[in-house]
Amino acid sequence: MKPRRRKSASSRIGDGPGLPQLGFWRLGLAIPGLVSLVLVLLGSLPIGVPFLGPVLPAFGLIAVHVFALQRPDLMPHWLAFGLGLVTDLLSGGPLGLTALVFLGVQALSASQRRVLIGRPFVLGWAAFVAVALAAAGVSWLIACVYFLDFVNPVAALLQVAVTVTLFPLVAAPLLLLSHRMTGQAFA
């Protein structure tokens, strides 16, 4: 009998350890996208908490950053862009603004894998502060050009503060999920 030399065809998925090419696992590949979509939807619910009233945390930004960092193969450009488009549709803001910002965040976070993977959580948190500030800065610039007006940046900074504060709460389960998926892939 001919020996099976190919361990798995999953090495095609990005540069991380792959998942077995079984239908069940293929479904699992959609989990990061679905979880991110749920977070985007949660980010536009009328929560009604007084101190969160003016701006809601950008849960979608956290999801794009964490998955692009941990599993860029499961958070490709198009997915980040699509999540941004859904955010724009829900918010009623300029269509394409968040899509471009999420696309940039995906590219930026994925490029920092070698620097950030395996480092303490606090360092990852600090890196997210930089990513969130950069995203807010770019969003604000696009908004000013789009509206041809000086848009008050305070709300954008407030959103960064709220999102960064809630980052551990949202990122921890996402990290667990991506580690678990990687662990299964190793098995």
Add this chain to the structure above:
Amino acid sequence: MASPMGLLFNRFAFAFLLALGLTLLVAGRSGIGPVEQVRTGLLDVLAPVLDVISRPVSAINDVATEIEQLSRVYEENDRLRQENARLLHWQAAARALERDNAQYRRLLNVRARSDVTYITARVVGESGGPFVKTLLLAAGERDGVEPDQAVVNELGLVGRITEAGRNAARILLITDLNSRIPVMLEGSRRRAILSGDNSGRPLLAFLEAEAEVQPGDRVVTSGHGGMLPPGLVVGVVASVSENQVRLRPFVDLARLERVNVLRYRRPSLVNDRNGP
């Protein structure tokens, strides 16, 4: 490791999406292409999903509000009793004025103001973003909601409808950067434009220089332009400085669960029945 072909594809995908995003922004800004129609169509798809997942959040909010109210029920009861006594006096005065008004209208043959009817709908989503202040409503054209209709709650003006799909609609809040509402000071009848700037305190722009305005003055819609019915309460003047007058809305725009959309028949110069 990713293959060179994979890397090339990746770069191409990035460049393509970047170009697509910029095209969408330009098209959306200049109104080229069917961006608005696509947007409204997708709103119809997303709104029912939000409607479902917002229900548990709404239930939790209701419970939290009830607990909050229970904790100060005695204090609230006392306040309401005093308010009730005061309102009973007002009710008597209002009835007398209503009678007089009806009599004068009959004497002068005044045409009654256009009919205003309400559609009550649930808020299922909010923009949450820092650059736009909008809400999503679980009611659309099917329920009689149309663009430019005023949205109020029991306290005052919330905003106006900007997009209406079949099952969902979007409200532009009075605090949004793009919101412009013709208003007037209730006491002096001086006109102004309520201009949002994404802060919680919109500006009263184009207020006549000689207009006397003080913090606490009530502001209502003027009805100019025919878009919104006149006399809807909006808020009170919050601050007056040399350069700007700011308003504090009566409605807590961060905590809205249900709102009323006003179906208002704009006044027309042409007689609908006997027109050409």
